[in-house]
Amino acid sequence: MSNLDLVFGALADGTRRAMLARLGEGETTVNALVALTRHKQPTVSKHLKVLERAGLVMRTPKAQYRMVQLNPVPLQEAELWIKRYASLYTDSFDRLDHLLQDERQNSPIEEQL
Amino acid sequence: MSNLDLVFGALADGTRRAMLARLGEGETTVNALVALTRHKQPTVSKHLKVLERAGLVMRTPKAQYRMVQLNPVPLQEAELWIKRYASLYTDSFDRLDHLLQDERQNSPIEEQL
DNA sequence: AACTCATATTCCATTATGGCTATATAGCCA
DNA sequence: TGGCTATATAGCCATAATGGAATATGAGTT
Numbered sequence: 001m002s003n004l005d006l007v008f009g010a011l012a013d014g015t016r017r018a019m020l021a022r023l024g025e026g027e028t029t030v031n032a033l034v035a036l037t038r039h040k041q042p043t044v045s046k047h048l049k050v051l052e053r054a055g056l057v058m059r060t061p062k063a064q065y066r067m068v069q070l071n072p073v074p075l076q077e078a079e080l081w082i083k084r085y086a087s088l089y090t091d092s093f094d095r096l097d098h099l100l101q102d103e104r105q106n107s108p109i110e111e112q113l
Numbered sequence: 114m115s116n117l118d119l120v121f122g123a124l125a126d127g128t129r130r131a132m133l134a135r136l137g138e139g140e141t142t143v144n145a146l147v148a149l150t151r152h153k154q155p156t157v158s159k160h161l162k163v164l165e166r167a168g169l170v171m172r173t174p175k176a177q178y179r180m181v182q183l184n185p186v187p188l189q190e191a192e193l194w195i196k197r198y199a200s201l202y203t204d205s206f207d208r209l210d211h212l213l214q215d216e217r218q219n220s221p222i223e224e225q226l
Numbered sequence: 227a228a229c230t231c232a233t234a235t236t237c238c239a240t241t242a243t244g245g246c247t248a249t250a251t252a253g254c255c256a
Numbered sequence: 257t258g259g260c261t262a263t264a265t266a267g268c269c270a271t272a273a274t275g276g277a278a279t280a281t282g283a284g285t286t
Contacts, residue, residue, distance in 0.1 A: 002127050009125035011194075013244090014115050021198040030263060043245055045264060050243090064253040064262055075195055081124075082192045085134040126274090143233060156275055158234060163273090177232055177283040 004081055006054035007074045015039065016047050020056065023070035030066055117194055119167035120187045128152060129160050133169065136183035143179055 010016055019033050034044045048068065051057040055074045059066045123129055132146050147157045161181065164170040168187045172179045 004130065005125050005127060007125075008121050011191075012118050012120075012122035012125055014118060015244095017117065017194070017198065024198060031261095039244090040246065041263070042247085042265080046244075049264095061253090066263065078124075079192060079195045081130070082188055082195075085130065085137055122273095144231095153276065154233070155235080155277085159274080162234090174283090179233065 003055065003074065004078065007056065007078045010050050010054040010056055011078070013047070013050075015044075016051055019044075019047060019051065020070065020075075023057065023068060027067050027069040030068060033068065116168065116187065117191065120169065120191045123163050123167040123169055124191070126160070126163075128157075129164055132157075132160060132164065133183065133188075136170065136181060140180050140182040143181060146181065 011020075015037050018036055022028060022033065022036055030041070030044065030048065033048070034041045037044060039047075048057060048059070052059065056071055058069045058071055060069065061067075124133075128150050131149055135141060135146065135149055143154070143157065143161065146161070147154045150157060152160075161170060161172070165172065169184055171182045171184055173182065174180075
């Protein structure tokens, strides 16, 4: 499975997006994230695992807490995908550019994404 | 369910991203999309329905074909979300800006997304 | 009308997801 | 040590998602 699958999959949930938004303001603890949502702690831990699997989040132990930290890189990749593949329609110069690049690789297309 | 859920969910699949990438180059038929993937036609039709539900795609009948067309708007919204909520870490000016805006609304956070 | 091609729908099996409760683990503090 | 707190894991359930085969629909074509 592509990493973009995991990243977009992780983003496809409001609770997880809320957690990311919060993490964008700085690292925090798991409990702080629990407080943000209407869910129980184990549920939040599961969501964290999804985010972690997508590479969006890192957990580092600090005393009895696990500090949760945002990793922006996969988000940038996701943003890049949207720009690269789905904004072709706007800029026809860009479009030609991408078409040329795609020429080099071939089917099955899904493996390139 | 938020529309971003549907959009990101739709993007969380390489086959669908491949279809979108193709649609970025212009409208096409369902069969052309089938040819792009390793999947059967009914499967592709299902994927199209997912994309349609997310508002990413429109189908208009043209003779016996259904022309499939990309709708860029939800993609822009998705891109915007990434920028708005998850790129806080980069620009501290931006960050302050968002924090101030968030001040007005409150919990549960997930409903704001 | 009969045939064909393009696409959608139905049904089925398999697997994934999201939430909960209950329980385990592990670090701190007294 | 014992007890509190923070977090993870396991087990369970309901629901949704994925893919295929078979079939239906609908438009063109002869």
